[in-house]
Structure formats: structure tokens, C-alpha cells
């Protein structure tokens with residue numbers, strides 16, 4: 013398609029700032045035998061890795077397989093923004109999950125960030141965790157929505173205060189003339205996502221999990237003891253968890269029809285001087301605007317501006333990615349108009365039609381987790397936790413999520429893309445007002 017190109021990256025994931033600053037590099041061998049275990053987890057992103065951590069902490073014998081390297085997918089490429097909440101407006105499903113189900117989802121949305129916090133503390137993971145976050149307003153109606161949202165967080169018992177800021181107050185966090193104000197909180201924050209994911213995989217190994225990289229599941233054979241076949245081996249287990257999300261291709265058509273890989277992109281500047289970094293983002297917060305095709309940005313630990321955006325439902329990125337992203341960044345910070353951009357990369361967000369994470373069972377012993385619709389850093393950790401709970405017999409929270417129905421994209425991925433693009437174009441049009 014004109015002006016677009018496929019996202020390219022080696023199976024080692026070398027293209028991003030995160031890959032260049034990954035500590036340490038993972039080098040788990042590939043599976044070349046017929047193995048057995050209690051639970052095999054497919055996919056080495058946050059969903060899969062944290063399912064492995066949660067299960068090994070509970071005493072299960074776990075094998076985790078990743079087709080490329082740990083964190084190769086969205087988990088090692090994202091904006092690094094830890095954002096509370098699980099999915100969007102669970103009230104829509106009240107008839108199916110009841111008032112209690114809705115409350116459960118809101119409570120999980122608060123708990124998710126603590127799962128990350130505890131994991132980092134428990135295993136001493138070095139991933140530049142910072143708390144502090146601003147949603148920023150581009151329209152007067154955004155400020156009204158933020159006020160409702162602040163009150164709502166109080167209503168659901170979020171212990172972290174949300175503070176409404178006018179344009180001048182916002183400048184002590186986000187020093188740009190672009191915004192009319194914002195909503196600040198310390199419930200949310202930011203991390204180096206690849207270092208978190210790699211550190212969590214190491215935690216799973218410390219707890220006894222076996223991890224294999226460059227090991228793609230090519231067939232799932234259901235049964236009392238289901239089997240995952242890989243190119244050079246197989247794993248027979250009591251349970252399987254599928255966590256390949258937008259990158260799982262056609263392994264399970266029922267799942268791939270419900271998640272559409274959509275591209276989002278990030279650039280990283282050269283390191284800014286301390287004075288410039290402090291001038292632009294004095295509070296070192298992560299920042300996000302409320303549009304459908306949103307901007308999201310923050311500083312890395314070495315003071316690069318990491319600026320993300322775009323949402324391309326073709327799954328491809330612009331051929332002129334750097335100029336496109338530079339323009340977006342310049343609209344927020346004119347000071348960065350000529351700054352050197354050292355890295356630019358893209359990844360796949362798994363979009364679902366109703367924008368709620370998809371959890372469920374393909375068989376009593378085969379579970380899946382996918383489709384966070386661009387909001388997954390914290391929710392993956394929570395969904396991994398409740399998946400492990402469910403395997404351990406505490407099924408309540410998993411069952412709430414599994415009760416939410418998920419439609420396949422009409423026309424599959426081929427026709428689903430233009431349909432989703434048309435739907436999103438409508439929401440982008442509404443963003444103009």
C-alpha cells in the first residue's frame with residue numbers, strides 16, 4: 013500500500029531503543045526434545061512470562077516457549093506507560109457479569125499496578141520504574157471528562173489521588189503550550205518495558221520455570237494431556253496457556269479472528285541535556301492525550317524523549333516514519349524540532365472489537381489471554397495473575413473476564429482491517445470536536 017511498509021525486525025529484536033538498552037540480553041536455548049510439565053505457556057510477552065511467574069510461585073512445573081526472544085512482541089516495544097484500569101466500560105456487560113463483576117474488574121484495574129510493583133521489588137528487577145502520570149487535554153470537553161474521571165476514581169476506592177490541573181498548573185509536569193490542562197496521578201507511571209519483561213522471565217526461571225526461546229508452537233493437540241508441538245520438539249502438559257496475542261498468527265483461527273494486529277510506533281531522541289529534559293517534563297511523568305490516534309510520551313532513564321503514536325489498522329508503519337513522528341513531537345515540544353532521532357520502531361497492538369481483554373478456555377485445560385487494545389502493560393500482569401489463580405482452582409476473577417463475549421471481526425482479518433479503519437476514522441472525526 014502506498015506510503016506504508018511492513019514492520020521489519022529480526023527474530024533477535026534489534027531495532028528499538030529498548031533492545032539497544034536491554035539488560036541483560038536473553039539467550040535461552042531452543043527446545044529440541046520431547047518434554048513434559050504441568051503447564052506449558054506459549055508466548056514470552058508480559059502475559060505469558062507473568063503467567064509463568066505466578067504459576068511457578070504456586071509450585072507448578074512450567075515450560076514457557078517464545079517464538080523469538082523474550083519481550084520480542086508488543087511487551088518489549090511499547091510506550092512503557094503503566095496505566096490503571098482493565099479495558100473500556102465494563103458496564104456494557106452488566107447483564108452477563110452483574111454489579112459484582114463490574115466491581116471486580118474495577119478493583120483489578122487498581123490492583124494491576126501493584127502486581128508490577130511487587131514483582132519488581134520481590135525479584136529486584138532493574139527497569140527504571142517511576143510513578144507519575146498526566147492525561148492532557150486538547151479540548152475543553154476533555155477537562156470536563158477528566159473531572160468526571162477524577163470523581164469516578166474516588167467512587168471506586170482508588171487510594172491514589174487524581175488532581176485536575178489547569179493549563180498553568182500542568183506546566184509544572186508537562187511544559188507545552190499545546191494543552192488546556194490535565195489530570196495528574198501517581199497511580200500510574202512508567203518503566204523500561206523490555207527490561208521488565210526480561211527480568212520477569214529471569215524471575216520465572218529462579219522459581220523453577222524452564223524457558224525456551226526461538227521455539228514456536230506450530231500445533232496444539234487437545235486431550236487429557238494436551239501437546240504443544242514445536243519445530244524441533246514437543247511438550248506434553250496437563251494444561252496449556254496461549255499468550256501469543258497479536259503475534260500468534262493462524263495457530264488457532266478462533267483466536268486470530270478476534271484480535272487484529274494494528275501498528276503503533278515510537279521514536280527515541282538522542283539523550284537530552286539535564287536542563288532541557290527538566291524543562292520539558294519537570295515531573296518526569298508519562299503523558300498521554302485522550303484521542304483515538306493519541307500521542308504518548310515520556311523520558312527514558314538516560315533522558316531521551318520517547319514519543320509514541322499512530323494507530324494503523326493495516327498493521328503496517330509509514331515509510332517515512334521518522335518525519336511523521338518528528339512532526340507529532342514538534343507539535344508538543346517545539347524545542348525538539350531539530351533534535352537527533354536515534355531510534356524508530358513499531359509493534360503490533362492486539363485490537364479486539366469490544367476493547368476488553370479476551371480470556372477464556374478452548375478446552376477445560378487450554379486457556380488463552382489476548383487483545384488488550386493498546387492498553388496492556390498493567391492489565392497483562394493482572395490477567396496473568398487471574399489465569400494462574402484459575403489453574404490453581406480460584407476461578408472467580410477469571411470467570412468474570414471469560415463471561416464477556418468477543419465477536420470475530422466480520423470478514424476475518426482481510427475485511428476486518430478496512431471495517432475497523434472505517435470505525436476508527438469515525439472516532440478520529442469525533443476527536444476533532
Ligand SMILES: Cc1cc2nc3c(=O)[nH]c(=O)nc-3n(C[C@H](O)[C@H](O)[C@H](O)COP(=O)(O)OP(=O)(O)OC[C@H]3O[C@@H](n4cnc5c(N)ncnc54)[C@H](O)[C@@H]3O)c2cc1C
Pocket residue numbers: 054055056057058059060077078079080081082083084085086087088089090091092093094095227228229230255256257258259260261263275276277278308320358359360361362381382383384385386387388389390392
Ligand atoms: C508501539 C506500542 C506501544 C504501546 N504502548 C503501551 C503503553 O504505553 N502502555 C500500555 O499499557 N500498553 C501499551 N501497548 C500495548 C502493550 O504493549 C500490550 O498490550 C502488551 O505488551 C501485550 O502483551 P502480551 O504478552 O499479551 O503480547 P506480546 O507482548 O505481543 O507477546 C506475545 C509473544 O508471543 C510470541 N508468540 C506468538 N506466537 C507464538 C507461537 N506460536 N509460539 C511461541 N511464541 C509465540 C511472540 O513472539 C511474542 O513475543 C503498546 C503496544 C505497542 C505495540
